[in-house]
Amino acid sequence: MRGERLAVRDTGGMPATRNPRDIGGRDDLAVLLRRFYTEAFTDPLIGPYFTEVAGTDLDAHLPRITDFWERALFRTAxxxxxxFAPHAALHAAxxxxxxxxxxxxxxxxxxxxGLHRGPRAERAKAQGERIARAMLRRLAGPDAPTGGGDGGFVPLAALRLRAPAA
Structure with missing residues (x-):
């Protein structure tokens, strides 16, 4: 069927798709963001910022962050x-x-x-990197390490994700 995707496992444990399509709109963003934040909330390194420090309610957070990414990728208003403000509060804590x-x-x-391929997917990844680097610079100062080396970003090749709950 057109638009149907068959899930398979890649070597990282993340469900992959055959013939994945590009991010098409808000519905795709909602699925992408739920998958992402489900992983982020349980991640040993960054999960505590969501669960313990901020006490984030995922269901309340998703519509706002979907608005953010819809604006970033589709230029909606x-x-x-x-x-930045919530990240500054986390950094202060x-x-x-x-x-x-x-x-x-x-x-x-x-x-x-794991979900998408195409120009918007590439833009989403590039935009995520730009946002992360900009926030780090604003929080930790312009000399903060933001790529490689001690304390910098870890190469994606080093990543091993858990399989999401069924």
Whole structure:
């Protein structure tokens, strides 16, 4: 059937798809973001920022973050919040480092790659990296390590994801 995707497992344990299509709109973003944040919330490195420090309610968070990504990828006007403020509050409570942002980028890339291929998927990954680097610089200063080396982003090839719950 057209649009149907067959899930298979890749070597990283993330469900992959055969002939994945590009991110098509808000519905695709909602699925992508739920998958991503489900992983992020349970990640040993960054999960505590969502669950313990911020006490984030995933169901309340998803519509707002979907608005953000819909604006970033499709140029809609649906998001009008300050995306930096919550991250500054987290950083004040428990400092965020390049390793935290690097892990976020790893999970983001793996989730996008597991579900989508195409120009918007590539733009989503590039935009995620730009946002992570910009936030890290604003939080930790312009000299913060943001790529490679000690304390910098970890290469995606080093990533091993758990299989999501069925």
């Amino acid at each position: 649906g998001y009008g919040r300050d995306a 428990r400092p965020l480092t390049a390793a935290h942002f690097g892990r976020w980028v790893q999970l983001w890339h793996a989730t996008v790659d």
